[in-house]
């Protein structure tokens with residue numbers, strides 16, 4: 240274990256201002272609520288909370304190991320021990336599901352404010368851990384912290400309006416946006432808004448640039464490979480996929496499909512409703528598909544790849560030291576091995592010495608038959624099967640080609656979570672493994 | 681007061697600004713029609729379309745960040761030479777010697793911010809269903825802009841020529857090695873064989889085309905520099921022009937019918 244003493248002295252100033260900022264923020268909130276009618280109780284709540292934050296701030300400023308507020312060591316160790324890719328994925332999925340199902344509750348300003356404060360306090364407490372802070376405060380990782388909070392904020396803004404609109408539509412009223420359809424002059428209304436946005440962004444960027452120096456490591460050396468070697472953060476979701484797929488699929492085919500799928504989206508979504516206003520109920524299917532892709536398969540994987548993957552791309556808990564000596568047992572098995580050897584108790588089919596090309600290819604096909612059959616069923620049989628069952632309505636409205644493109648894109652998108660599950664439950668490495676043609680899937 | 685009046689009545693002022701001060705309704709309309717920069721916008725617009733709660737001003741912020749990157753990028757080019765001998769030292773000097781020492785910070789954090797705001801803008805466009813007819817094609821242009829934004833960021837990542845830079849680009853570009861058929865470790869690369877000679881080797885595959893070499897070296901630095909400073913920004917600027925033009929032609933910011 241590392242001694243936190245020196246580290247706490249270093250971050251005392253930062254944590255002190257952090258909690259002070261929280262206090263000021265909540266004091267302002269209390270003030271605003273106090274002036275509103277009927278919010279007295281909340282005003283008092285946040286004022287008290289602001290006071291508590293001031294206490295945390297002064298404790299943090301002490302920089303002494305016994306006073307700086309942080310999570311107890313036992314708790315941190317427990318989190319480290321429990322966390323892993325499976326729990327992380329299941330946990331974030333559960334979180335998104337709860338937020339979505341109970342969205343009417345979470346869009347209330349006070350509920351959102353509470354969650355926001357909770358997240359910030361948890362963040363502050365975690366920052367008192369040297370291992371956590373060393374990863375999160377790496378200059379190039381700071382934007383991701385910002386991204387998480389921005390995404391939360393804007394999702395809240397959007398969901399709040401969608402909930403109102405969905406309620407209105409249910410009552411036969413037009414969406415809120417419709418109420419504002421009088422025309423105003425662009426000068427001054429829009430031009431001034433833009434100007435203010437520009438000033439605000441400039442100010443924000445200047446402060447960021449002044450307080451956070453850009454990273455510069457040692458000069459490039461093609462012989463000293465850093466461990467871990469990571470792509471820029473916005474590609475770490477792709478790098479994380481390499482755990483489950485070979486580079487040709489995770490690094491080339493899947494990203495191309497993402498781009499293609501995004502471009503195809505407007506032509507596949509035949510739902511005319513929900514055009515030009517926030518709404519969830521009117522376009523639940525496309526909403527859920529998009530959110531699943533964006534949050535589950537893109538954002539959470541980036542966070543995992545950035546904060547929780549250390550040397551050798553091993554998983555490290557949020558408070559764990561990134562020792563390069565951590566060893567993870569890899570006992571993944573290919574499907575042919577499972578089928579021929581483990582299940583049928585026979586050796587893998589192998590072409591006789593000096594066999595012709597055709598025989599060789601035939602043997603490969605026989606060896607990989609179980610995986611190819613599964614893949615074939617998944618990609619060839621499933622779409623028509625879905626077309627006459629779950630997606631019957633879709634099929635009727637989309638026509639053959641559009642439906643097939645949509646179904647295949649969706650199945651390929653789901654190939655990632657399915658492969659994850661197969662890996663976690665069966666230790667499956669490849670469904671199809673043809674090293675002869677560098678083709679593993 | 682009088683000075684302002686004199687200036688605004690001078691021949692020079694009037695030759696630059698082709699309209700009186702936008703203080704009354706008529707002149708607020710005239711200003712939008714006669715000013716080059718403002719004519720991107722319509723004269724009047726639905727109140728809903730400019731509500732911050734609707735657009736989050738995210739497209740606007742992304743565009744503004746693009747402009748910030750252009751200006752700071754040009755300034756950085758004054759100080760930076762893309763060669764193995766100088767690249768790293770120039771960046772060091774930028775930190776230690778140059779006055780106005782936050783130029784690099786502004787450019788780097790601006791780039792990160794632009795990636796984030798592009799995602800947020802796209803997220804907003806999705807959530808308001810604004811990709812639906814008649815705006816399908818502008819969404820497609822948007823996806824290309826997203827790709828270009830990521831590529832701008834990626835090519836720029838290499839230029840400081842430190843450990844962070846070359847290894848991030850190495851990891852990223854290693855993917856190209858596995859391109860089906862065209863990468864020398866990709867599935868099916870054996871198919872492109874003519875007369876027993878492999879056409880796809882580590883000296884001719886997709887990755888080689890990207891890097892200009894078998895590994896991330898000086899050729900790569902030069903290639904990424906040109907892409908980063910010239911090719912991709914120009915392509916982005918062109919597509920942005922089309923993007924904005926289409927917003928207007930597709931009937932302005934989307935709204936309920």
Ligand code: HEM
Nearest residue numbers: 735739740742743802810818819822823825826932933934
């Ligand atoms: C470099 C990146 C981009 C810039 C600078 C940009 C800029 C803008 C601006 C200024 C608007 C006006 C409305 C607003 O501010 O929201 C707009 C609208 C729009 N953008 Fe983008 N955009 C970019 C990328 C994208 C992407 C990635 C997409 C989607 C994939 C996209 C799709 C659209 C669509 C469909 C509209 C019309 C929205 C409506 O009418 O409500 N753009 N863009």
